[in-house]
Amino acid sequence: MKTKMVALFLLAIMALGATGFAAAWWTAELKVTGTVTTGTFGMEWSPLSYKISGDSKNIITWPGSDPVYLTDYTTGKLHPQTLAIELQNVYPCTDLEIKGDMHYYGTVPGHIKDVDMKGKLNGVDLTDIPEWMFIEVGIEDISSELKDQRPALIKGSVWTLPALIAQLIGTQWHYCYEIDFLVYIHWIESDMTIKDPWDVIHGPFGPNIEVPMDAKLEFTLTVDVVQYNAP
Secondary structure (H helix, E strand, C coil), X not given: CHHHHHHHHHHHHHHHHHHHHHHHHHHCCCCCCCCCCCCCCCEEECCCEEEEECCCCCCCECCCCCCEEEECCCCCCCCCCEEEEEEECCCCCCEEEEEEEEEECCCCCEEEEEEEEEEEECCEECCCXXXXXXXXXXXXXXXXXXXXXXXXXXXCCEECHHHHHHHHCCCEECCCCEEEEEEEEEECCCCCCEECCCCCEECXXXXXXXXXXXXXXXXXXXXXXXXXXXC
């Protein structure tokens, strides 16, 4: 009998313990703390290198420290999205080569909506690239994922600027996608024949092409990127 009483007492203690444990489990506080950050988004130009050739008279100048530079078109923006060119006293047979890359720094994907070309000649807005400004863009290297979207954009391909922009519009970019490029600008005149950096001969060019004297040309390129799922 004594053994049974001990057994019942132990069962009662165990039952109370189990009940107490259950009550504690159902009423315990659960605290969660954390930090959430949103992703980054956008495209930028890398630092650029440039070379001016053919200026045997040594008269080409520029108003700032460099004839080619990167500028933030929005105050406080850390990633440069506008490439600017400012040269003075250019003349036929001179040229400018610009090397650099355009890459996507954002963690949130985006696609190129437009590449905005703006130019002014003596303060007057240009509606097109002047015929005396011969421009080509060569693809030095390109991310394979971009090449999959636009098979024509291969390493070594050379494009007119409008044709390249048409290829880029609508492409989707992810973190670290990039295009390495060489921009070739040559100032031409009628009947001139030139050989570009890829050993292709162009010309002779048509009549009435002449670089104007005492002219100031300002030229910018700005990449407009929108979120990947934007309409």
